[in-house]
Each structure stands twice: as structure tokens, then as C-alpha cells.
Amino acid sequence: MDARLSASLLAGLVLLLHGFTAWAIVEVSMEDRVEVFKGDTAQMTCMFTSDDGIGALTIQWFYVLRTGEKQKIYYQDATMQVVDRATPFTDRIMVNVTAATGEVVLTITDVQLKDQLEFICLVKSLTDGVSEGRTKLLVFERPDFPTIEGVQTGIYVHEEMLSKIGSCEVKNGFPKPNITWYRNNAPLRASDVVKVMPSTTTESSGLFSVRSELSLKVMKEDKDAQFYCEVTYLVPGGTRMTETGRINITVYYPSTAVHVWVESPKGKIKEGDSIMFNCHGNGNTPSSVYVIRHKDNEYALESNMFVLENVTRLQSGHYECISMDMETYEELTGNTTVFVNYLDRAVVMPTVMEVAQGEKLTATCNALSSLQTHTAWFKENRKLSVGHTLMVEGATFDTAGIYRCVVTVPEIDGMETMATLRVNVKGAPEFMNPKHRVMEESVATTVDLSCHVRGFPAPSVIWTTSDGKVLKTTSQTEREDGVHSMVSVEVTSDLTAFCNASNEYGADAASFDIKAIVSTTAAATTISTSTLSSSTVVRTTAAATNTRISTLSASTVVRTTAAAINTRTSTLSASTVEAATYIPTKKIRKEGSGVIIAVIIICILLLAILGSVLYFLYKKGKICGRSGKRDLTKEKSSKDNIVVEMKSDNTEDAVLLGVNGEKLPPSNQ
Incomplete structure (x- = not known):
């Protein structure tokens, strides 16, 4: 009984003690880590549970030093809130407590790399219940864009040691970035033929810079390979990756074959x-030397190209390209065949021909060539025939001249040769211009006469006159189609000049009849006027040459002759107008000098002016008879008409004209 009671009392005490302990305990929970970028703001949340009110709790924040010691930065109870002085966080922290949700939030602004520490949230109740939570603050910084640099020199495949390919570098990252090398999208891992050497530098800012060098055993296939680097780095909540640009390396490898060909x-x-x-080998070692050999001739190549200029047929044949590696002394050879086509100069047989008129002309033209040829004959750019033989039936003087034989190779543009044939047609002289010409020239002028005569042998040309005088030749030129001769003659009178041509086959002559023209001028002109009645006008023109005008009116006669016109003026009525115009009656030849025409025009103008002056004086009363009186020295006419008689030196019939110039009927003559 006692034992059971003791056990019951002990169990009740344990339960009582257990209930008291549960009432006094405070529970705190926090995240394992908080991640932020350098310079950002970090917030760490401390979650707590307690039966005591907020006024019965004490809240403290600590950070853990590198040595493991705790450093308090914040304290809060029911009466105060204190930020500890002289800590790295004094001016950068703020604490917010929310009793309803049981949250204590620590905020740190402008987070730096040195802030990457462990922080402790400690909550204590008045009944001595206490609990704490811990979280780590992780700080990140994105690195700069990575760079890659390849080796600038070529790499030989026969190198025994590993050859450096290039280096990659990424700067200012936190935490430390990682570099991985790739060849043609495949990552490279360290092995016997691949070596990656990374190195890390801590900058004064606390950030990390990472450099990596790649070396490997180079193979021929690496000449087309692309190398690059992949950089991975941490950020809040994950991992990021970036790549460098691609690089190639120059790989030197020996040739296994050589090829040579004609580029152009x-x-x-x-x-x-x-x-x-x-000339090219399938290798690319710079130590290779190339030589082209043809028969006994060798030509060193400074590059893979070689030019032979102005080749001849003698340079046809086999050409060898020899490649020698100066390091291994291995020699390789390639060859090609060249054929140089040719076309010899055309040969015309004969080159000069003399045929008589009416005979047949035959000539041949040939040119030796390595290819099929085409032959054509031309004369004065006109194609005559095609083929090696030229045949012309019935030669004439038109057959004479230069013939061209043109030989071409149709397969190759510009392959052409040419030769000429000179043909002379024998015969008596033949004039190219008219054999008889009539000319009219003014006296005292010099005339150039020319004649063009053909024939073979070239005719001899002599100029003579009709009286047997030999004229001095001004110029004489032999042309392909004959002889051109010229002489200058001074015209003093009518003459006939002869162009005499002759050779062993005959003679011929061309004549030039020159008519000499003497220039004539008008003589003095006098006007005689008598007894002009009122309203009478007399007009005499040059068209009335060799004409006599009479019996037009009573007692008034005006006489005009080719030598002179005499005018006697008396008793002019109030409205009488008198005018006389003279043109010399001698017909001027078309070939005459222009001076004669000018003199005639001047004479006409002077006569017109004289008539105007007389009319003006008549109107002003300066001439007798203006008052209406008649001149009694003349016989009074029964009519107020005027009779004008025009005479010339020739005895031609007279033409009667009325007052206005109309012809009178025969009854009035």
C-alpha cells in the first residue's frame, strides 16, 4: 500500500515538474542561410514561440568571429532596445519584432564580402527559459566577362612536349568562379595529352580572379579545331554560366603529297x-622549299605561285614541282604537262606580182600551226575569198593594189598572223578624172590644175600648153593607184593646158580649156530731162538694156545711151518726178569678179540719190518751171505725155513703152 502511494506521489511530482519545465522553455527557428549580392540588403528572420508575453522576453543578436567567439550587436527587453557600438554593423542594422507572429527580423544594408558570417538570434524568458537559432549570411558577386587568348605562333605536330594552346581568365567574382576548357564542344580533362593549369588571385577588394592555361599534344586534326572556355559561378539561389569566344591555332604538319597545275x-x-x-603540298610547314623543274631548268618559288612570261613552243613539256622539308629533309614531287600552241608567220607566194590587163592572177598563202587554221584574203578591208589560194580572172587596173592574207586559229582568240601581196597591172596610162575640162577664170588669177593618171609602169607626166610651152610641175606624187600631178597657171588670156602621161605601153593626154574673163565697170551717167508735164514719172531700169523708147508724149524726150545719160531740165510742172537708172549693158559672166557687182550696186545707189535730189529741188522751186511756166526753147507738144528713147551701142529694135511702162500697140509705133 505504501509502495503504491509512494509511486503515485513520485509520478505526480514528475508530472508537475515536467509541466513547469514545458511552460518555461522558449523555441527559436531560423533558415540555414541567407544569400544576397554584394551591395544589396540582407534580412534574417528569427521565429520564436513562448508562453510569456513579449514584455517578459529578452532578444539578442550576435555574429560569430573567425575565431569562433560571439560578438553581440543588438539587445532588447521590455524596457530598452540597444545597438552595440563599435561593431561593423552598428550603422547598418535594424531589428523589427512582431509579437503576434513571433518574428524578429534583422536587416543589414549595403552587404559587403566581410559580412559573410554566421549570425545568432537568442531569445530568453523571465523564467530562465532560453533558446537560440543560427543562420549563415552568404555574399555573391558576378565576375567580369571572361577572356581567351590563343598562342600566336604555329605549333608543330611532331613536338614531343605538350604545346601551349592558350589561356582563359575571369576576374572579380565571388565566390571563386570555375573555368572549363572545350575543344569542338567537348570538355577537356587533364590527361597525358591534356594539361590544365588553373591559378587564383585574391584582389584587394576581396574578389577572386581565376586564370587557366591549356596545353596539349597537337595533332593534324587540330588545325580546324575550335577552342573556348566555359566559366561557371554562383549566384543567390543557383549557378550561372558564360562562354568565351572561339579561337583557332596554327598547326604545322608535313606534306604527304605535292600537286602542281596551271592556274592561268x-x-x-x-x-x-x-x-x-x-604548286602545293598537302602540308603546311614553313620549312618546306618548293622548286619547279623543266628539262634542265630549275625555278625556285618564293611562294606557291610561279609565272613564266612570254612562253614559246620550246617551253612545252613536263614540269615537276619538288617540295623539300628542311627539318626532316623529306622530298616529295608532283608533275604536270604543258603544251604551247604556235602559229608561224604567214607566207605569201609570190609577194609581188605583175600581170597584164586581162590576165589571170593566182597567189597562195600558208602558215604553219599546231592547230587547225582559217585563211581569208582582203583588199581594202573587203573580204575577197576564203582559202589558201587567191584567184582573180581578167585583171584590170582596179585589180592592182595591196592584198592581205589573214590566217587565224579559230580555237584560240587572238591567235592570228598576216602577210601582204602587191599586185601591179601593166598597161597604158589611164586618166581617173575627165580628159577634157572647160573652165572660166578671171584675168590675173592663178589656177591650180591637177590630173590623176594610173598605169604600170608608173606613167611619166608632163604639162604643156597649146602653143607648145612646157609648164613647170608644182607637185607630183606616186600613189598605189597611179600618179597625181599638179601645176599652177596664171591666167592672162584664153589658153589650153595639157596633162601628158606616157609609159612603155602607150600615152594619153587630158586637156584644160581656160576662158579668160575681163571685168568691166559702168561709165559716167548723165541724165537729160526736158519739158516734163505735170503728174509724169519716168522710170528706167537695167532690164531695159538695148531698148529705144520713143513717141510716148508730145515734145518730151529723154535719151539714154550705154555711154552716158544726158539730162536737160526745163519748165517742170508742179507734180513732175524725174528719175533715171542705168546698168551697164554688157552681160557679166558668172565667173567674173565680185568687184564688178559691187561697182554696179554703188552706181545704182548714186543714181537713186541724184533722182531724189532733183525731185526735192523741183518741189522747192529751185528748178525753173516750178511756177508753172513752160520752157519755150522746146517745141510745144500737143499732149502732156513723155516720149523716152533709150539707145545702146547695139543697133537693136526699139520697144515702145507707155507712161507706166506698158507696150504700145503697133499702130502707135
């Missing part, structure tokens, strides 16, 4: 062309 000209080669050879 494309197609068939002819003499005079320039041949460009291209």
Missing part, C-alpha cells in the same frame, strides 16, 4: 602567253 590561262596556251603555275 585557262584552256589552251599559245606562244606569247604568261603561264602561272600553282
